[in-house]
Amino acid sequence: MDLFSTSLSMPEWETLIHRAEVGDVNEAxxxxxxxxxxxxxxxxxxxxxxxxxxxAYSKARGLRxxxxxxxxxxxxxxxHQACVPHxxxxxxxxEMDYMRWNSDTLWFTKFEEERASIVDLIDLFKRxxxxxxxxxxxxSKEQLDMEYILNAxxxxxxxxxxxxxxxxxxxxxxxxxxxxxxxxxxxxxxxDKAGVYDYATLIDPGLDYEPTSCVIIGGSKVAMEYGSFYxxxxxxxxxxxxxxxxxxxxxxxxxxxxxxxxxxxxxxxxMDIIEGCEPLEVVGEERATGVRVRLADGTETIxxxxxxxLGTGERPHTQPFVDALGIDVDEKGFVKVNxxxxxxxxxxxxxxxxxxxxxEMFKARKCGMTAxxxxxxxxxxxxxxxxxxxxxxxxxxxxxxLTEDEAREQYEDITVIQMPPxxxxxxxxxxxxxxxxxxxxxxxxxxxGFQKCIYDNHSRRLLxxxxxxxxxxxxxxxxxxxxxxxxxxxEMGEMxxxxxxxxxxxxxxxxxxxxxxxxxx
Ligand code: KPC
Numbered sequence: 011m012d013l014f015s016t017s018l019s020m021p022e023w024e025t026l027i028h029r030a031e032v033g034d035v036n037e038a039x040x041x042x043x044x045x046x047x048x049x050x051x052x053x054x055x056x057x058x059x060x061x062x063x064x065x066a067y068s069k070a071r072g073l074r075x076x077x078x079x080x081x082x083x084x085x086x087x088x089x090h091q092a093c094v095p096h097x098x099x100x101x102x103x104x105e106m107d108y109m110r111w112n113s114d115t116l117w118f119t120k121f122e123e124e125r126a127s128i129v130d131l132i133d134l135f136k137r138x139x140x141x142x143x144x145x146x147x148x149x150s151k152e153q154l155d156m157e158y159i160l161n162a163x164x165x166x167x168x169x170x171x172x173x174x175x176x177x178x179x180x181x182x183x184x185x186x187x188x189x190x191x192x193x194x195x196x197x198x199x200x201x202d203k204a205g206v207y208d209y210a211t212l213i214d215p216g217l218d219y220e221p222t223s224c225v226i227i228g229g230s231k232v233a234m235e236y237g238s239f240y241x242x243x244x245x246x247x248x249x250x251x252x253x254x255x256x257x258x259x260x261x262x263x264x265x266x267x268x269x270x271x272x273x274x275x276x277x278x279x280x281m282d283i284i285e286g287c288e289p290l291e292v293v294g295e296e297r298a299t300g301v302r303v304r305l306a307d308g309t310e311t312i313x314x315x316x317x318x319x320l321g322t323g324e325r326p327h328t329q330p331f332v333d334a335l336g337i338d339v340d341e342k343g344f345v346k347v348n349x350x351x352x353x354x355x356x357x358x359x360x361x362x363x364x365x366x367x368x369x370e371m372f373k374a375r376k377c378g379m380t381a382x383x384x385x386x387x388x389x390x391x392x393x394x395x396x397x398x399x400x401x402x403x404x405x406x407x408x409x410x411x412l413t414e415d416e417a418r419e420q421y422e423d424i425t426v427i428q429m430p431p432x433x434x435x436x437x438x439x440x441x442x443x444x445x446x447x448x449x450x451x452x453x454x455x456x457x458x459g460f461q462k463c464i465y466d467n468h469s470r471r472l473l474x475x476x477x478x479x480x481x482x483x484x485x486x487x488x489x490x491x492x493x494x495x496x497x498x499x500x501e502m503g504e505m506x507x508x509x510x511x512x513x514x515x516x517x518x519x520x521x522x523x524x525x526x527x528x529x530x531x
Contacts, residue, residue, distance in 0.1 A: 013041045017152060023144035030082035030161050031140075038162035038175045039082055041151050048179045050076045050157075052385050053172050054378075055164045056187035058086020059371055060362035062146065064185055064378030065156045071386035076157045076181070077150075078164035078174050083143035084150050086374075087189055091210045093371060094142065095135045096235055100402035102131055103242035104446070104480070107279065107404035110242075111454060123244035132216055166334040169357055183357045185381045186331055186345065187374070190324040190363035198227065200292030201320070205299075208320040209236065221245050221317030225301045227289045229255050231401045233321025234276070238403040240319075241281045248282040248313055249321075250289045250303050260323060260367055261399065265413040267428070268476040271436070271460040275478075276403050292318050326364045340366070349391035351381040359385070368397060398490040400483055405459070408486040411474030411493045417464045424473065425499075425528040427518045428462035432530065436460070444512035446480035463515045467528045470498040475515060482512040489515075499523050 018026065029035040052068050054061035057079030068075040081090065088094060106126055113121035150156040165173040172179050192208035194201055207217060209232055224240045226233045229251025241247040249255070255276075256269045277283060286306030293300045293312060300314040328343045338346045338354035345360035347353055353360050361377035363369045373394045383390035398410035417424045426432070430439045440451035442459045450457040459479030466473055475489050503523030507516040522531050 011035070011037050011039050012044075013039060013151070014043060018148065020141070020144050020148055023147050024140045027082045027140045027143050027147070035082070035161070039147075039158075039160040041156070041158050042076070043157060046074065048177070050074050050179060050181040052076075052183040052185060052382070053078065053164070053179060053181040054185045054187060055166065055172065056086065056189060056362070056364075057081075057084040057158060057160065058187055058189055058362060059088055059374040060187040060378035060381075061086070061185065062150060062156075062378065063375040064187070064361060064382040065150070065158075066154045067379045067382035068385065069155055071382065071388070073382070073386055074157070075382075076159065076172075076179060078159045078162060078172070080161070080163050082161040083140075083147055084158065084160065085143060085146035087210070088371060089139060089142040089146070091213045094139065095132075095213055096209070096232075096402075098135055099131065099239040100235055100406075103239040103402070103404050104406075106242040108446070108449075111457065112449060115453075116449075126243040127220055128240065128243050128245065129217055129220055132213060136213065136216065166331060169335060169355055183359065183385045185351075185378070185385075186328075186337075186353075186358065186360040186364055187362045187378065188327045188364060190326045190369065192320050193323045193325045194320065195227075195322055198289055198291060200294070200298070201318075203292050203294055203318075204297040205294070205316055206292055206318040206320070208232075212236075212319070217317075219316075221315075223247070223315045224317040224319055225250060225313050225315040226319045226321050227301065228321035228323065229253055229258055229285075230260060230321040230323055233319075235402045236319060236321065237281060238276060238279070240317075241276075241279055242404055245317070246280065246282075248284060248315070250284050250287050250301065250313075252286065252288060254285045255283060263399070263409055263411065263413050263416065263474065265409065265462060265474070265476045266415060267462060268407070268409065268413075268460060268478060271478050272403055272405070272407055275405065275457070279404060324363065324369055326366075328364060331358075331360075342366075349380075349393055350384040350389070351377055351392070352384065368394065368399070370397070370399075372397065398486045400486065405478050406480050406483055407478050408482050409474070409476045410486050410490045411472070412464060413474060413476070414462065414464055417466070417473045421466045421468070421473070423467040425465045425467055425522065425530055426462060427465070427515075427522060427531040429460070429514060429518065442479060442512075442514050444479055444481060444510055444514075461513050461515070463519065465499050465519075465528060469496075470500060470528065472497050472499065472502065472519075475513070477513045479512055485511070485513055485515075499528065 051073035054077040065077045112118040224247040288304040291302040300312045344366035351359045359381040362374035380392040400408040437456035440455035443451040447458040463475040503520035
C-alpha cells in the first residue's frame with residue numbers, strides 16, 4: 011500500500027494498524043519517495059526507538075534514510091508489549107497498594123480484590139495501544155519526513171543490499187536494531203506448557219484467565235515489576251531467584267540500604283521471595299500446575315501455581331545478520347560494537363537491545379542518534395556504562411552514581427545524608443514524605459519511603475543519590491547530568507527546591523552545606 015502521497019489522520023492510522031494486526035491487511039505499508047529511486051544513505055532494520063531516533067537524526071543531517079519494520083507501526087516493542095504496559099501495570103500496582111492500605115478508611119471504599127483483574131488491565135492496554143502506534147507512524151511521516159516500509163520483513167542480502175517484499179534497495183550503511191526477547195533457560199524443563207508467560211506473551215496472545223497465584227522464575231527487573239503488580243491485584247506471587255533481588259549482574263550501583271527497604275517492602279506486601287534457589291521444572295500435564303525448585307539448602311520442593319512468569323533476562327535477534335554479514339557477536343549473541351555503534355563490518359552499525367544491556371529506552375534512542383551522527387560524518391561516541399536507573403515495585407525506585415559502599419571504597423572521607431537517618435527505624439519518622447505518600451505520613455509512616463545521597467568530603471562533590479518513593483524519576487535525569495558536571499554540596503544548597511519535593515536532597519544538603527568539615531545527617 012503506497013501511502014507516500016496520502017496523509018492519514020490519527021484515527022485512520024489506528025484503523026489501518028488494527029486491520030494489519032488482525033490480518034485484514036497483509037501488504038507492506040510503504041512511505042517511500044519513489045521519485046528518488048531506491049538508493050539510500052542508510053537503511054535501519056527495525057523501527058523501534060533506536061531505528062526511529064536514528065532515522066530522525068539522519069533526516070536532520072540531510073541523509074536519505076529508510077526504516078523497515080515487520081510490525082505495521084514504528085516505535086517497536088516499547089509501546090506494544092514492553093515499557094508502556096509495564097508502566098501501566100506499575101501505576102495500577104501503586105494505586106491498588108494505596109487503596110489496600112487505606113481500605114475502608116476516610117473516604118476510601120473497601121478494597122475489592124475481585125475487581126482487581128489482571129486480564130481486564132491487559133485488555134485495556136490492548137484496546138488503547140494502537141493510539142501511540144498511530145502517533146509514531148503519523149509523526150514519523152508528517153513531522154519527521156522519514157521514509158519507511160512497515161508490515162514487512164527486511165532481509166539483508168549483503169552489506170549494501172536489503173530486500174523487502176521482494177524488492178531490492180541499495181544503501182551505503184545498514185543499522186541493525188531488531189531488539190531482543192525473553193531468554194528461555196534450556197535447563198529448565200516444561201517452559202513450553204500452557205500457563206507459562208513472559209512480558210510479551212502476557213500481552214500477545216495474552217493471558218486469558220485470572221490466575222490464582224503466580225510463580226516467577228528469575229529475579230530481574232521484569233520479575234520485580236510484574237511480580238509487584240500481580241501481588242497488588244491479589245494474585246499471591248513467589249519469586250524464585252538464584253541471586254538476591256537487586257544483586258543480579260544486570261543492575262549496578264544498588265545501595266544496600268535502598269535494596270533492603272525495597273525488598274522488605276515487597277515482603278510486607280505479602281510476596282514470597284526465595285533467594286539462592288534453582289528452578290528445575292514447570293510441572294503439570296499440559297498446563298502448569300507448579301514449579302519444582304531446588305532450595306538453597308539442597309532440598310527440592312514443588313510450589314503449586316496456575317501461572318508461571320519468566321523474568322530471566324533477554325537475548326538478541328542476531329542470527330540472520332551473522333549468517334548474511336558475518337558480524338562479530340558475543341557468547342550470548344549480542345552484537346559487538348564500539349562506542350560509535352560500529353560493528354566488525356564497515357558500514358554496518360548495531361543499536362539498542364541488540365548490543366546488550368542496559369535494555370533501556372534512553373540507550374536505544376541515543377544509540378540510534380549515535381549511529382546516525384557517525385554515518386553523517388560527525389564523530390560521536392556514546393558510553394552507556396554509567397547511567398541513572400530505576401525500577402518499580404509498588405514504589406518507584408531510582409538511583410544514580412555510587413552506592414555508600416562503593417563511595418567508601420573509592421574515597422577516603424565521605425558524608426552520607428539520608429532519611430530516615432541511620433539507625434532510626436522507618437516507622438519512627440514520617441519522612442521522607444512527598445508526592446503520593448502524604449497520607450502514609452499520618453497513618454503508616456514506615457511506608458513513606460527512603461532516600462540517601464553521598465558526598466566526597468574532599469571535593470564536596472555529590473557522588474550518588476538513591477530514592478524509594480514516588481515521583482523522583484525526573485529529578486534523577488537531571489541529577490545524573492549534575493553529578494557528571496561535578497555538582498558540590500554547596501551548589502546543591504544554592505538550588506531552589508519546589509517544596510514538598512519527592513527527594514529532599516536540596517534541603518538536606520543545605521542543612522550541611524555550611525560545614526567546613528562535612529558530617530553525616
Ligand atoms: C509513548 C511513548 O513515548 C512510548 S513509545 C516510544 C517509541 S519511540 O518514540 O520510537 O522511542
